[in-house]
Amino acid sequence: MLKIKDARVVVTCPGRNFVTLRIETADGVYGLGDATLNGRELAVASYLTDHVIPCLIGRDAHQIEDIWQYLYKGAYWRRGPVTMSAIAAVDMALWDIKAKAANMPLYQLLGGACRTGVMVYGHANGQTVEETVEEALKYRAMGYKAIRLQSGVPGLPSTYGVSKDKMFYEPADGSLPTENVWSTAKYLRAVPQLFEAARLVLGEEVHLLHDVHHRLTPIEAARLGKSLEPYRLFWMEDPTPAENQEAFRLIRQHTTTPLAVGEVFNSIWDAKDLIQNQLIDYIRATVVHAGGITHLRRIANLADLYQIRTGCHGATDLSPVTMAAALHVGLSIPNFGIQEYMRHTVETDAVFPHAYTFQDGSLHPGDAPGLGVDLDEALAAKYPYSRAFLPVNRLEDGTLHSW
DSSP states (O other): OOBEEEEEEEEEOSSSOEEEEEEEETTSOEEEEEOOOTTOHHHHHHIIIIIIHHHHTTSBTTOHHHHHHHHHHSSSSOOSHHHHHHHHHHHHHHHHHHHHHTTSBHHHHTTOOSSSSEEEEEEEEESSHHHHHHHHHHHHHTTOSEEEEEEOOTTOSOOTTOOSOSSSOOOOOBSSOOEEEEOHHHHHHHHHHHHHHHHHHHOSSSEEEEEOTTOSOHHHHHHHHHHHGGGOOSEEEOOSOOSSTTHHHHHHHHOOSOEEEOTTOOSHHHHHHHHHTTOOSEEOOOTTTTTHHHHHHHHHHHHHTTTOEEOOOOOTTSOHHHHHHHHHHHHHOTTBOOEEOOOOOHHHHHHSOBOOEEETTEEEOOSSSBTSBOOOHHHHTTSOOOOOBOOEEEETTSOBOOO
């Protein structure tokens, strides 16, 4: 038995907010889990401190599956982003402990490596098509084999996904939500022009991706996917909200552009119909928001039955703890597709020293025992929490964008 002696939550803001759970055993082995929920960080911190941690003390840290089921099924109010992010933090920390106790990197406990590295994609964005393509060339020069392209929309003052800081993009931008203006018609005219220009400059060897950020209706998304077919996208991400999973059937009927969705999913139930009906090509559920390593592997296993690959969310609102966990899972599963990789700031990397490395367009989690990530708590304490919200969108007539 590896008895859990103590657990605590650390909230820090080295440029953006992160919530980290540290679980320690009576033998002195400790593990880390990420509990960051962008814009709702303190809700998860409270859920862990006030409701979850008291239930962990004295339990056997080796009983990962039993603890996961206890936290999920034992709560009358199940699922949701706050609950599942809290469960994910516990799950990650317990896997970290188990692999450290075994003195091996986590991916070895998950069955070993299925590949030499995990292909990642970077984010090239700019106010104009020309600026975006110029940024994409920089990513290609750094060795990226896959690049997401986002450009400003002519006629709109700002566009979600486009930032001033090209390398360390952070969408949460104010102590109260920023309100952006949106026009579907202008966007649908602009995106094909971006990818036409990108293919001319970047050629055919680089994988190109695009994120719609849930802004379109199903038929609008179908129209966009069809217009992008000549440019052979790796995927079109989040074309429409997936609360109604059946909506993706309409998109699928009209375009062969690969579809990716799921970064806001919390459980296998959010993705079940999409996967079983083969309405998507990539499932983007992430470790921290979908119940941890245990549950993400369950989702990946279901997807594998239908030749659907993973493409886990990996923006800067996820700490290096989640990034490492995603890399260990991605390295070990047969149906890995790609991993999003937004580089963290120097300050964040100092707070979370890690073993994973980037080379030739891929990341490797490293061979340090456990997840291969640590937390400098003294340094973390120098960066206090700072409230920040994600922006919201309104149509040009002032209507709140309902999707």
